[in-house]
Amino acid sequence: MASQRQIHVGGVPIGGGAPVAVQTMTKTETADLQATMAQIRRVAEAGADIVRCAVPRDEDVEALKTIVRESPIPIIADIHFNYTLALKAIDAGAHCIRLNPGNIGGPDKVALVAEKARAAGVPIRIGVNSGSLPRHLHALERENSVEALVAAAVEFVELMESLDFTDFKVSIKSTNVPNTIASNRLLSERIPYPLHLGITEAGTKWSGSLKSSVGLGTLLADGIGDTIRISLSTFHAEEEVKVAWEILKALQLRDRGPVLIACPTCGRLQFDMDTVVAEIERRLEAYADPIEVAVLGCAVNGIGEASHADFGITGAKNEGLIFSRGRALRKVPQEQLVDTLFAEIDKYVKAGKRVAVDAGEAAKGAAWLEAIEAENAGEMTPERLAAAEKAAAAAEAAAEARLDETVSPTAGRRFTRS
């Protein structure tokens, strides 16, 4: 169930219908001001809405004062064990405090932090991890780890409510993807507060991205989750941000920058698509508009399912075609495909998102494409198979609809089936 409450971290609304916010965490020593600020600027540029910094020592609190002043995005201070650091981080101007009420020294220490946070108007993120549940829940954890995680989170929520503090969001995280999904689903039914989603210690860029996509994607598709963080074992926190955005874009929850679509390639491939796709992806990072760009490994199918793309390329016989929204734009030698594609995209952006068509070049490109399609008319490609299956399913559905007495029109009917 989607959250009903909304909080604000700096100027960023979280929960209660706000767009899902992208978070990450700096991996520098927070006290190393120069390195930390450089990383914060990189993650902000990559699209982070909020960033968390670890605050394990007084030196980090000192640095935090400058960081919150200079950061282009709100800062969450990550506190473990030492409640006095939470109090100091609030004084330093942190936009939010992340703590685990179970390891901060008891309810009276939590009360002190809540009191100061309330006075400063600073929200708190309550974090519960599968590795650090309170001792009285260990037996339940062995029996039903999902119930134990949710019980811990609900206990902490009740503690905060008893302190008359409701300006918080909650995260329950586990390294186990099914447990993360099940526990967040259950928790979303039990509390109205915003939820932060993440898979703890997800792994390397490859496996961690996949685990996070499965776990967070499943929850987000159900409308659960208000902020996300992808935890990857890389120093480059901006990579976490890029993965988070790809998940949100794939679910069409938020838009940011271009969308690249590419065929998976097969034995009909006509150019070095691996290199070309990687280069296009890299060059597209410089564009802010949500332009959709398609890369097809051969022109056997024509433009096919990429006909909706703003721009695309395909190739055959040492030549290639630039196309736009289902129409040929121009034919070029294959080695010029990428540069010409970007020249067309630049013209489009400059013209206020209008595609410039040179009629002569477009006609030459269309004729070239027609010839390739005609030459390969009998080929059963993956795309043609999919199109044939789709057409067959549509025909079957139409036939069923025609035979359905309850939905077919009856006006003027002379006989009724018994």
Ligand code: SF4
């Ligand atoms: S047939 Fe389809 S999958 Fe194979 S190279 Fe051509 S466009 Fe790509």
